[in-house]
Amino acid sequence: MRSEERVLASPRVKSVAVVGNPNTGKTTLFNALTGFRQRVGNYPGVTVESKVGWLRDAGETGAIEVIDLPGTYSLSARSADEAVVLDTLLGHTDALERPDLIVVVVDASHPRRNLFLLTQILELGRPVIVALNMMDVARGRGIHWDAAALARRLGVPVVPVVATRREGIEALTKTILTAEHAAPRVPGPALPPAVDAELAALEEWKAGDAEPPDTRPVRAQWLQALLDPAGYHEQRLAVRWGADVTQRLGAARARLEAAGHGVPEIEAVARYAWIEQLLRDVVTCPHRPRRSKSEGADRVLTHPVAGLLIFAGLMLLMFQSLYEWAAPLADAIDRAVALSGAAVANWVPPGTLRSLLVDGALAGVGAVLVFLPQIMLLFLFLGILEDCGYLSRAALLVDRFMNVAGLSGKSVIPLLTSFGCAVPGILATRTIENARDRVLTMLIAPLMSCSARLPVYVLLVGAFVPERTLLGGWLHVQATVLTVMYLIGVIVAIPVAWVLKRTLLRGETLPFLMELPAYRWPTPRTVLYRVYEQGKEFCLRAGTIVFAVTVVIWALGYYPRPASVTPLPAAGQDGAVASGEAELAAAARAPAAGPTADGTNLEGSYLGRMGRWLEPVVRPLGWDWRIATATIASLPARELVVATLGTLFHMGGGDGGEPVELKERLQRAVRADGRPVFTLPVALSVMVFFSLCCQCAATLAAIQRETHSWRWPALTFGYMTALAYVGALVTYQVASRLMA
């Protein structure tokens, strides 16, 4: 064990990168290697995250970092996700050191295509270990590997593993610890001499540059830049050296074409020919591939009619159970936040601090936490569907329909996620290859009715939509209105996408191209861990911003303080709301009264003033200044409108002083002239507004982060607010005429 001694004496491997095609079980292998000891790393500049963990059984060699890179078919990058792979492997990112060792995960059941990426990586001249994963699936299909022969031919270690069952993980860990960390010895596939000559010329062209040699593009980069016109690598090099690069690459391509070498495919032809040679006597495949169970399932699940019906049924089931299971949990969180508020109120004397803690901080935490059950459940469902391989089928099924709006099937996963919350939906757009399609998906994702709209709908539907049935008991009016509110966003999203695609985001939609992995049972550990991670990410991402804006809105609603803070005796008489003018005058004299006498001063606050100032604007929507105030207060997060309405209408309390539900208070509230504040048309107008508006700081922040520009979030906010206003206007005007 000569090599082992040497490793123990001087550990040279400090970091290992895990690379492979999508759907090769790369993440499962990563989890097995690290035993879930990992963190999410972030690349500056490119908003792509990679996970970094620590090797589980590193022994005495000290901590070894393991980097999980996004799945990719080739070193030529197609999406924001894939662009990171080559940068990391070459150490061209600031966030991570260049990995000392590359573990290439190969799906043993698809020998050729997986080895394509391997041949590209071998050319980087870095130490490589091949992990032959899914050996059990390969065996099941009658594919047999001679791993030792492959290792001999490649000149790098080859370790067969079954990551889902942790088979071979120990051997792989040992190989990582003891491998001879030298570059592969076997020359890879030979490219035609004409290509080699072009690459050498390009390398020489920039070899003299005074820049540090380790950032100089390597031959693999020049090759991908040459073969992928206007692709990621060419763009990167052009940013560095200007249009010269584009010109040179274009000329080189023209020369190769003239010499009879089809430019993009020349690489693939050479590599596949080499792979064919390499695999001779190493892999034996059955002559005719067996029809797998997975393909049998696909006959039904991807059937143009049956498949769509099953998809629709699954979605219906998912959303149904989402609301049924999440509601009690959300209620529990609500109660817990209310209890903590009461506890704080017990310990902290009335005043600014108590108000900040209860109405600012705790309300902010509550606003975030209340969505956690729904979002975690949604991620659980989507995680299971993804892990078993169904989501790529869903993308395939709806591709045709998405094309109508100028999108591709790949947008379906981000949009579905947005029904839970737009923030993870926007993060999920990273897999979309075309940058314009990606931005387009982000811009319409907030139109999907997220869980934050539900409390608004539930309150107003419960209070103002009659509890009746139509069509002989078949059509429940309340349920119908709720469903319509959900559909509005989807229906509006289609023309919005259509218009954006023909104006700001013009360009061809890339045709659908997606591997459909074989169906398999989801791995509970992987799914649950992902749910945990996404939940945590949501809390941090959405949480911090919602929390911050909530505190700002609290301040706007709290200040300016009137001269003397003297809690009035319960002024809960119906007359108190009789006149808005009188109220303003009262607020100027004394602070607002009510159950939280120390907390609220909304009427006279900056926020209340803004609401009054906005009143002429919202009058055509049928709203009074209090609804306007509540809408401003809900800028950080839509559901805050419920809490603000609660504060604004606390004065319409019950006669006997007993607490009255918000629903009833809204029903009783009247305007200056004695008309009720809310009628059915007003309630519908408010609901339509909230279904279309972008009152969500977290969503806007997420779009900014992903696009590196304030232009897109500003556009999103602008167009959605305009849509919401027009929608609410039309709703009110039409509904009030119909009712009259």
Next chain:
Amino acid sequence: MAIGECEVQAGSRGVPASFIDLPCLRAGEIGTVLEVDASPAARKRLADMGFIRGAQLEMLRPGSPCIVRIDGACVGLGNGHQKRIRLRLP
């Protein structure tokens, strides 16, 4: 509606060395890629996933997107890609 744009009629299959566009391949049929006549960028994407001259494709589900088997893997291909792939039937 489900079938992609197949421009070659089924009758023309009698011709000895029959060339056929991928959308015309029926479920269960196998063809060998002759050429991919798309933009360089699209050809690169397809080549990276194994769609090069000489690759064997089996049509599993025609339509748009269709599902084909290539090197044992199932891949979904939209109409934009499909109609650019010319095959030779065995």
